[in-house]
Amino acid sequence: MGDGDPLESIADAVDTAIDELTGGPTDDGDIERFTAAGMTLLAEARGAEDAAATFVLLHGIGMGRKVFADLARRLHPHGRVIAIDQPGYGEAPEPPRTPTIERSADLIGAYLRKIDRGPVVLIGHSMGTQVAAEVAVRHPATVSHLVLVAPTVDRHHRTAGAQLGRLAVDLLDESPKVLLLGAREYVRAGPHLGRKVRAMLTHRPEESYPRVAAPTLVVRGGRDRVSTREWCDEVTRAIPGALGVEIPGHGHETLIRDAGPAAEEILRFLG
Incomplete structure (x- = not known):
């Protein structure tokens, strides 16, 4: 859409309103688009450019x-947080075909x-843990530490029905903030969400875990019905040498509702 399009203006206004309601920033950080092998990601960076540590966050x-x-x-x-x-x-364009987790x-490895x-300290949430684990295995020089929050997919329940059913039960206890943010992002994920779910379910993270060399922290919300204890x-x-922690009172969306306890565990892990 071109500049001045009324529908785009309405969408921007709704987006800003959701950010305000959920306590998110209404301004963008440093935005960069990166394209390789026919796929494009969008990265938003905040924090000092000359910071020694870099945190990279991968969503579910x-x-x-x-x-x-x-x-x-x-x-x-x-x-620096990216x-x-x-x-x-999100705002990254749909690729011609849905990529595998690999x-x-x-x-991500090419971008890093x-x-x-x-x-970098690579932090994945939910499906993002599958991508993060593969980055650590396939591109080990890019990852100093790995953090897997609410890892999927449980190999004992690897069906769409099982995963979506557990998520639905988990969301019954979630805050309006999580539901509002989730609704916006699911709309943005577009009509190919079913293909993306299949790509997630096809991946076998348990085959990659033993090959992870980076120091690893596994984080679980104590009430998470998707990523069980x-x-x-x-x-x-x-994962060789991995540490596991559980955050009481949190569900699958522990990084979204209140990231404070998870952030404390991550920083403690980094020492």
């Missing part, structure tokens, strides 16, 4: 970079080499 299925506003705010004092819209999510990881900030314990055991 149907989500986008803006759900990380609270976490990014808490991490800013400790380094939140990613993966291809076909192809998404290769795109391009920005040339050295190894049994599954997160299995993930932690599968």
Whole structure:
């Protein structure tokens, strides 16, 4: 749409209103688009450019970079924070075909080499943990530390019905903030969400976990019905030297509703 389009103006106004209602920033950070192998991601960076540490945030299925506003705010004092819209999510354009988790990881790896900030602290949430784990395995020089929050997909319940049913139950206890942010991002994910879910379910993260070399933290919300305690314990055991923590009173969207406890655990892990 061109400048001055009334529908675009309405969409921008709604977007700003949601940010205001949920406590997110109404201004953009430093925005960059990166394209490789026919896919485009959008990266939003905040914090000092000369910071020694770099945190890179990867969202889950149907989500986008803006759900990380609270976490990014808490991490800013400790380094440069880059939140990613993966291809076909948030404001990143839909690719010609839905990428596999492995192809998404290769795109992230190429972007990390391009920005040339050295190894990063890579933080994935939900489906983003699958991408993050593959980046750590396929592009190990780009990752100093790996953080997997609410890892999916539980190999014992690898069906769309099981995953969506558990998520629906989990969301019954969630705050209006999470529901409002989630609704916006799911609309943005567009008509190909079903194909994206299939790509998520096809991936086998348990085959990659034993090959992760980066120091790893696995974080679970104590009330998370999607990423159960049994599954997160299995993930932690599968990754050499990984640590596992549980945040009481939080569900699957622990990084979105109130990222404070998770941020504290991440910073404690980094020492």
